[in-house]
Amino acid sequence: MKKYLMTPGPTPIPPEVLLKMAEPIIHHRTPQFMAILKEANEGLKYVFQTKNDVITFASSGTGAMEASVINVLSAGDKCIVVRGGKFGERFAEIAQAYGITPINIDVQWGTAPDPEIIKATLKKNPDVKAVYTTLCETSTGTTYDIESIGKIVKDTPAILVVDAISGLGADQLMTDEWAVDIVVAGSQKGLMLPPGLSFCSVSQKAMGLAEKSKAPKFYFSFKAAKKALDKTDTPWTPAITLIIGLTQAIKLMREEGLDNIFKRHHKLAEATRQGVKAIALELYSKRPSDAITAIKVPAGVDGEKLVKSMRDTHGVTIAGGQEELKGKIFRIAHMGFMEKFDVVAALTATEIGLAEQGYKFEYGKSQGAAEKVLLD
Amino acid sequence: MKKYLMTPGPTPIPPEVLLKMAEPIIHHRTPQFMAILKEANEGLKYVFQTKNDVITFASSGTGAMEASVINVLSAGDKCIVVRGGKFGERFAEIAQAYGITPINIDVQWGTAPDPEIIKATLKKNPDVKAVYTTLCETSTGTTYDIESIGKIVKDTPAILVVDAISGLGADQLMTDEWAVDIVVAGSQKGLMLPPGLSFCSVSQKAMGLAEKSKAPKFYFSFKAAKKALDKTDTPWTPAITLIIGLTQAIKLMREEGLDNIFKRHHKLAEATRQGVKAIALELYSKRPSDAITAIKVPAGVDGEKLVKSMRDTHGVTIAGGQEELKGKIFRIAHMGFMEKFDVVAALTATEIGLAEQGYKFEYGKSQGAAEKVLLD
Numbered sequence: 001m002k003k004y005l006m007t008p009g010p011t012p013i014p015p016e017v018l019l020k021m022a023e024p025i026i027h028h029r030t031p032q033f034m035a036i037l038k039e040a041n042e043g044l045k046y047v048f049q050t051k052n053d054v055i056t057f058a059s060s061g062t063g064a065m066e067a068s069v070i071n072v073l074s075a076g077d078k079c080i081v082v083r084g085g086k087f088g089e090r091f092a093e094i095a096q097a098y099g100i101t102p103i104n105i106d107v108q109w110g111t112a113p114d115p116e117i118i119k120a121t122l123k124k125n126p127d128v129k130a131v132y133t134t135l136c137e138t139s140t141g142t143t144y145d146i147e148s149i150g151k152i153v154k155d156t157p158a159i160l161v162v163d164a165i166s167g168l169g170a171d172q173l174m175t176d177e178w179a180v181d182i183v184v185a186g187s188q189k190g191l192m193l194p195p196g197l198s199f200c201s202v203s204q205k206a207m208g209l210a211e212k213s214k215a216p217k218f219y220f221s222f223k224a225a226k227k228a229l230d231k232t233d234t235p236w237t238p239a240i241t242l243i244i245g246l247t248q249a250i251k252l253m254r255e256e257g258l259d260n261i262f263k264r265h266h267k268l269a270e271a272t273r274q275g276v277k278a279i280a281l282e283l284y285s286k287r288p289s290d291a292i293t294a295i296k297v298p299a300g301v302d303g304e305k306l307v308k309s310m311r312d313t314h315g316v317t318i319a320g321g322q323e324e325l326k327g328k329i330f331r332i333a334h335m336g337f338m339e340k341f342d343v344v345a346a347l348t349a350t351e352i353g354l355a356e357q358g359y360k361f362e363y364g365k366s367q368g369a370a371e372k373v374l375l376d
Numbered sequence: 377m378k379k380y381l382m383t384p385g386p387t388p389i390p391p392e393v394l395l396k397m398a399e400p401i402i403h404h405r406t407p408q409f410m411a412i413l414k415e416a417n418e419g420l421k422y423v424f425q426t427k428n429d430v431i432t433f434a435s436s437g438t439g440a441m442e443a444s445v446i447n448v449l450s451a452g453d454k455c456i457v458v459r460g461g462k463f464g465e466r467f468a469e470i471a472q473a474y475g476i477t478p479i480n481i482d483v484q485w486g487t488a489p490d491p492e493i494i495k496a497t498l499k500k501n502p503d504v505k506a507v508y509t510t511l512c513e514t515s516t517g518t519t520y521d522i523e524s525i526g527k528i529v530k531d532t533p534a535i536l537v538v539d540a541i542s543g544l545g546a547d548q549l550m551t552d553e554w555a556v557d558i559v560v561a562g563s564q565k566g567l568m569l570p571p572g573l574s575f576c577s578v579s580q581k582a583m584g585l586a587e588k589s590k591a592p593k594f595y596f597s598f599k600a601a602k603k604a605l606d607k608t609d610t611p612w613t614p615a616i617t618l619i620i621g622l623t624q625a626i627k628l629m630r631e632e633g634l635d636n637i638f639k640r641h642h643k644l645a646e647a648t649r650q651g652v653k654a655i656a657l658e659l660y661s662k663r664p665s666d667a668i669t670a671i672k673v674p675a676g677v678d679g680e681k682l683v684k685s686m687r688d689t690h691g692v693t694i695a696g697g698q699e700e701l702k703g704k705i706f707r708i709a710h711m712g713f714m715e716k717f718d719v720v721a722a723l724t725a726t727e728i729g730l731a732e733q734g735y736k737f738e739y740g741k742s743q744g745a746a747e748k749v750l751l752d
Contacts, residue, residue, distance in 0.1 A: 024381070196615035239570065
């Protein structure tokens with residue numbers, strides 16, 4: 001059966017990237033690989049929209065999240081953590097594992113935090129050293145107003161850390177212009193690669209904290225990475241094939257251009273949103289991301305069965321809800337190597353899956369509404 | 377120019393493994409991937425020769441080295457570290473980063489530790505919780521007598537941790553029979569994969585220590601990994617394509633059989649050793665590994681120039697010496713996806729490289745000596 005991958009990571013990988021990674025491997029301590037690493041490091045700055053160094057780790061995104069905590073804080077420090085979903089909560093768990101106190105700003109799942117609450121919390125806790133938040137909270141399909149948060153944090157001694165693992169390259173994120181000190185990202189989302197690489201862009205302000213941090217670390221050390229980066233090297237063996245794939249993926253992104261990439265994602269997301277609304281489905285998020293659309297499972301439909309049938313009977317893999325949202329939402333990703341026909345395929349599979357469970361609607365209505373957006 | 381990779385990691389990757397990893401990616405939270413993960417986990421037990429759980433991380437080998445320290449020890453603890461090269465030293469650096477005191481047993485580079493010294497050090501320090509040593513010290517091409525060390529550590533409260541990153545699947549290592557509590561490994565060596573995966577096999581004795589360890593950790597947590605492993609899952613997003621490649625590589629290893637794999641490596645190593653001796657070169661190691669051969673650069677030859685010329689002029693990438701051995705040795709790996717003709721190619725390139733620098737010998741002498749071993 002032909003397979004369609006519509007999950008928020010991994011996302012589909014362009015064939016030219018897959019084939020590039022299938023070429024015979026080369027050694028990493030060679031001028032040949034050094035040239036590739038240089039291209040990758042420069043390309044990351046383009047995608048992250050930053051002049052800061054972008055550090056690459058061989059790890060999943062969680063590794064870079066941990067790095068963004070343990071390199072800038074020490075046991076006994078305080079940080080603010082915005083928790084509006086599964087991934088926001090992870091920052092608080094990491095902080096606690098290192099004896100750092102998270103001041104949690106709990107946001108109703110599916111909504112974005114009010115920047116004013118962050119401002120007030122910072123004012124009340126002037127000793128906070130870092131604010132952790134999320135660009136796109138994948139578990140709820142919600143994008144946060146990072147620009148406004150950046151304006152608030154910029155004028156305090158604290159740094160702003162944004163988990164952009166599932167948003168980078170889909171939702172707009174202007175690292176330098178919005179004053180984001182650390183952007184955390186992963187390879188298997190907007191970057192169109194397999195999982196296995198993670199990234200931290202690090203501002204001067206964040207590097208200043210890194211000089212003072214006493215949390216123990218080794219593999220995820222910013223200082224070790226930075227020392228190697230300055231010589232276009234890596235402190236440990238890099239994930240060679242993934243870095244080769246990265247240069248290829250960024251080449252494709254440069255060809256399309258970042259602005260066009262964001263426009264495409266916005267159009268695909270809007271088409272998906274209008275599509276599902278046209279068959280009387282409701283969006284879960286009050287501030288939906290352009291990377292992923294979370295949709296409420298309608299009454300009378302078994303959400304887990306829907307995801308399973310779409311995947312196992314029809315070959316279309318989407319994501320269900322996680323933790324407290326299990327069975328209550330389903331999530332269609334339109335991020336990375338995606339085009340308009342992929343969105344229509346996802347909507348068609350959704351209609352078929354819903355029809356199987358007796359949900360009533362006019363066939364073709366979602367695709368029609370989507371097409372109207374896509375034609376624009 | 378046709379390229380030949382003869383480095384101790386990465387090593388050449390079989391084309392069927394490369395192509396398997398180039399197939400369209402699948403999502404990791406699916407029954408489809410769960411079946412792959414199950415096969416990978418079982419296959420690792422076969423290769424590690426253990427009944428213990430083998431935990432897989434998305435990281436380079438250094439990450440698993442760190443995991444083998446921070447999961448079983450706490451700040452203030454003592455451990456023994458055998459340092460006979462660059463990689464032995466890394467364990468001591470990791471321990472120190474976490475406030476753990478390493479009692480270093482310094483071994484002359486190129487030699488293996490006398491197990492009796494480990495016995496005496498353990499006796500003198502009964503509060504030592506772990507002994508860190510190496511199967512094959514890649515930087516010197518030396519293999520250690522893990523079997524004898526295992527017999528000594530087994531009867532103490534300490535656990536034995538062996539860095540087998542570059543030896544696993546090349547030098548014999550009987551994890552359970554030799555009572556090794558934690559075997560640390562990486563993907564880019566005997567396992568014939570790209571770098572990006574690392575492994576820790578963990579005994580019950582080691583898991584007992586893990587229950588008590590207070591060193592802070594998150595991404596590299598044994599407990600989080602074990603909890604997921606019991607459900608054939610991973611705590612964080614796995615490096616999907618590399619795990620798919622792993623099942624393919626282990627399939628090849630099962631087909632050949634572990635005993636035959638060790639015999640092949642021994643023969644290739646012996647052929648390399650006899651080859652270089654036949655042109656009056658000297659081995660660097662007193663206890664040479666079957667994974668890699670370290671050779672002293674003869675008088676009058678520039679070691680760094682030799683490696684560079686072999687790579688850039690002739691397409692054969694070998695490794696030079698690291699740190700204090702820079703320019704003093706060169707290292708030919710014969711590990712993983714390697715056959716007799718690869719060894720002859722490496723020897724031929726060595727002869728050509730040496731001849732270019734005026735080193736005198738009879739052309740074809742090294743290949744002849746190697747062939748004699750290979751014919752046996």
